[in-house]
Amino acid sequence: xxxxxxxxxxxxxxxxxxxxxxxxxxxxxxxxxxxxxxxxxxxxxxxxxxxxxxxxxxxxxxxxxxxxxxxxxxxxxxxxxxxxxxxxxxxxxxxxxxxxxxxxxxxxxxxxxxxxxxxxxxxxxxxxxxxxxxxxxxxxxxxxxxxxxxxxxxxxxxxxxxxxxxxxxxxxx
Amino acid sequence: xxxxxxxxxxxxxxxxxxxxxxxxxxxxxxxxxxxxxxxxxxxxxxxxxxxxxxxxxxxxxxxxxxxxxxxxxxxxxxxxxxxxxxxxxxxxxxxxxxxxxxxx
Numbered sequence: 416x417x418x419x420x421x422x423x424x425x426x427x428x429x430x431x432x433x434x435x436x437x438x439x440x441x442x443x444x445x446x447x448x449x450x451x452x453x454x455x456x457x458x459x460x461x462x463x464x465x466x467x468x469x470x471x472x473x474x475x476x477x478x479x480x481x482x483x484x485x486x487x488x489x490x491x492x493x494x495x496x497x498x499x500x501x502x503x504x505x506x507x508x509x510x511x512x513x514x515x516x517x518x519x520x521x522x523x524x525x526x527x528x529x530x531x532x533x534x535x536x537x538x539x540x541x542x543x544x545x546x547x548x549x550x551x552x553x554x555x556x557x558x559x560x561x562x563x564x565x566x567x568x569x570x571x572x573x574x575x576x577x578x579x580x581x582x583x584x585x586x587x588x
Numbered sequence: 589x590x591x592x593x594x595x596x597x598x599x600x601x602x603x604x605x606x607x608x609x610x611x612x613x614x615x616x617x618x619x620x621x622x623x624x625x626x627x628x629x630x631x632x633x634x635x636x637x638x639x640x641x642x643x644x645x646x647x648x649x650x651x652x653x654x655x656x657x658x659x660x661x662x663x664x665x666x667x668x669x670x671x672x673x674x675x676x677x678x679x680x681x682x683x684x685x686x687x688x689x690x691x692x
Contacts, residue, residue: 424593428600435604435627439611444619451623454604458630461597465637467651477658482626482665489619489669493676513613517606524602528595533642543648548655556652563659570663574670580677 419464431457444490452483466542597638605631618672618682622665629661 419427431454438450455478462471552560591599608627611620633654640650675690676682 421591421593421596424596425591428596431600432603432607435607439607439614439624439627444617447620447623451627454627455630458604458634461600461634462637464593465597465641467637467640467654470637470651470654473655473658477662478626478630482662485665485669486619486623489672492673493619493682510614513610516613517610520609521602521606524606525599528598528602533594543651548648548651551648551652556649559652559656563656567659567663570667574666577667578670578673 424461424464427457427460431461444494445487448483448486448490452479455479455483468542469545469548594638594642597634601631601634601638604628604634616684618675618684618687619669621684622668622672625668626661626665629657633657 434450434453434457438447438454441447441450455474459471459474459479462468462474605628608624608631611624611627615621615624636650636654636657640648643650672682675687679686
């Protein structure tokens, strides 16, 4: 795949950052979730730029397709009688301190990134095919794949048990 | 300043991480905190892909690591939102300060 020019990448990065910042600032939780879906789509573009189309596919399927739906259903299930407007910042002082902490963290990270210079002359790696990924998953990474499968199964069964309603004992008996 | 794609990607990742951090720290809604955590996880995954692109590793191990990370993030979101729904059923709110008084 031909890598896009830097201005295109910068525009995609700006769009991702704008949607993420808006999602974190808006009070309406559904609007925030939908804007985060856009952010995840833009991140998938960066995976395509990096030469990992399978990763972009997984990002779109899991984040844009699955996690966003779970979040929207959770919002709809917990929104109706909640009088406290949970998406509002807890207090002005807390919002200011959160902005200060995250701004300080970004300043440190940006300084470190801009100071760092990569070793020149490294050719970009070949784009891994699905067959290459499958061979790695079925070979050296087989244990990690099995452990991830067990974790996914256990957590999804646990999530179903946690979210299922608890039957109260009948007090008339 | 001469910015190459790797630095742009790393700066975007840092900014996304800090946006998620600000959301987690400033809001008291549990679902909002989960959204912020997902954003931070995405930023970390972006770093893996960027370093793999510009690194010397010929093997696709960083790609596989991101795949596992996405799977674990999906599991985390499922359990977290199930906990939010269960908590909402008991307390009729999903605010995190109310969760500090859980018993048993």
